[in-house]
Each structure stands twice: as C-alpha cells, then as structure tokens.
Amino acid sequence: GDSVTQMEGPVTLSEEAFLTINCTYTATGYPSLFWYVQYPGEGLQLLLKATKADDKGSNKGFEATYRKETTSFHLEKGSVQVSDSAVYFCALSSMSNTGKLIFGQGTTLQVKP
Amino acid sequence: DSGVTQTPKHLITATGQRVTLRCSPRSGDLSVYWYQQSLDQGLQFLIHYYNGEERAKGNILERFSAQQFPDLHSELNLSSLELGDSALYFCASSVAWGSTEAFFGQGTRLTVV
Numbered sequence: 001g002d003s004v005t006q007m008e009g010p011v012t013l014s015e016e017a018f019l020t021i022n023c024t025y026t027a028t029g030y031p032s033l034f035w036y037v038q039y040p041g042e043g044l045q046l047l048l049k050a051t052k053a054d055d056k057g058s059n060k061g062f063e064a065t066y067r068k069e070t071t072s073f074h075l076e077k078g079s080v081q082v083s084d085s086a087v088y089f090c091a092l093s094s095m096s097n098t099g100k101l102i103f104g105q106g107t108t109l110q111v112k113p
Numbered sequence: 114d115s116g117v118t119q120t121p122k123h124l125i126t127a128t129g130q131r132v133t134l135r136c137s138p139r140s141g142d143l144s145v146y147w148y149q150q151s152l153d154q155g156l157q158f159l160i161h162y163y164n165g166e167e168r169a170k171g172n173i174l175e176r177f178s179a180q181q182f183p184d185l186h187s188e189l190n191l192s193s194l195e196l197g198d199s200a201l202y203f204c205a206s207s208v209a210w211g212s213t214e215a216f217f218g219q220g221t222r223l224t225v226v
Contacts, residue, residue, distance in 0.1 A: 036217075043115065043203060044217040089156065093215075098169040099207065100146055101215060103156040 002027040006090050006104035013080055013111050021075040021107045023090035031094040033066050033073040034101070038087045047088070080111045116140065117206050119218035127226055131192040134221045138185055138206030145187040146207075146215060147179055151200040162187055194225045
C-alpha cells in the first residue's frame with residue numbers, strides 16, 4: 001500500500017541555518033503531496049502542497065518540489081527562525097484512496113537562538 | 114482558525130467507558146476524516162465520510178464507530194475504552210474527496226485512566 005517515510009528527528013538547528021527534512025513516498029497512481037506543521041498544543045496546519053510532478057509548493061519561506069523520478073518531496077528553508085520550531089509531517093493523498101492522508105512519522109524541529 | 118471545530122478539547126474517562134467526540138466541518142465541506150495521533154503509532158487514518166456516507170475505513174477498531182449527520186457534522190464513538198486508546202483524535206474536512214486540501218480541527222485529547 002501507499003506509504004511515506006520521513007527522516008527521523010529531532011533536528012536541532014541554530015537560527016538562520018538551512019533546513020532540509022527528507023521525505024520519500026511509495027504510491028500507486030499520481031498522488032498529491034503535502035507538508036503539514038503542528039505547533040505545540042495545536043492541530044495540523046497545511047504548510048504547502050504539490051499536486052503533480054515537478055510542481056513546487058512554497059509558503060512562509062518553505063519550499064518542496066514533487067520529484068516523481070526519485071519519489072521524493074523534501075522540505076527546505078533557507079533560514080530558519082525560532083518560531084519554526086514544530087513537528088513537520090509529510091503526507092500524500094490520492095483519488096484511489098478517497099483522499100485520506102497517509103502521513104510520515106513526523107520530524108521534530110527545534111531552532112535555538 | 115481552520116474553520117473545523119472539535120469538541121470537547123479534553124476528555125478524561127475511565128476504562129470500560131464510552132465517549133463521543135464531535136466534529137463540525139468547515140462550511141460547505143462534504144468530507145470528514147477522522148485520525149488518531151498517538152506516540153507509538155503516529156498519525157493514523159480511522160474513517161472517512163462523504164455527504165453522510167462512509168467512504169473508507171482505515172485502522173479503526175471494532176469498538177469505535179462514526180457517523181455523519183444530515184447537517185454534515187460527524188461524531189466518533191469510542192466504547193469499552195482501554196488505556197491504549199489514550200490519544201489525540203483529529204478530524205479534518207475537505208470540499209470533496211480525492212487529492213484536495215484537508216483542514217484540521219484542534220483535536221480532542223482523550224485520556225483513559
């Protein structure tokens with residue numbers, strides 16, 4: 001079945017450092033890919049998405065490119081802030097599975113001043 | 114604010130009891146998804162309803178059931194509760210079903226003692 005694998009955390013960075021969180025997926029068909037973020041004590045918020053190969057999703061300085069050839073959707077940000085500290089989830093959904101989201105295990109990011 | 118409302122925010126109950134979690138989707142959204150977030154299992158899809166009909170089931174125990182009402186709100190019923198059912202339960206809504214964006218509520222934190 002469909003699945004998502006994320007790099008394990010926690011990831012600890014200093015403010016203004018470059019961030020990469022790796023995400024790879026296995027899916028039949030052509031899924032949409034998402035990054036969700038969960039701040040402490042809150043629900044999940046959509047950070048960005050891409051619906052087809054080579055699409056780049058971007059929001060709040062974060063970017064991810066849908067790479068079908070490598071089945072990857074890595075999250076990047078050029079300069080992280082303390083306020084980016086949260087748990088990041090990579091996820092996929094597709095018409096073949098009614099749109100339910102299949103999540104990776106989540107990666108905790110801690111940014112230190 | 115995602116527009117998805119979940120009640121209650123916190124629930125503490127004893128083993129063997131039954132509880133009902135409620136979700137009001139965003140205005141106009143026909144799909145409701147339920148997810149369970151626990152430390153050991155991560156974010157797991159439970160069940161999907163679309164316009165009142167069940168569309169997909171995931172890793173949902175037989176002790177759990179859900180329904181979506183004509184006004185599109187949904188309820189997740191958990192019975193014969195066990196300590197291992199302690200988790201954060203999220204609902205998410207989307208306009209249709211498939212690869213569309215889903216919006217999450219803040220979750221209900223269930224503690225079984």
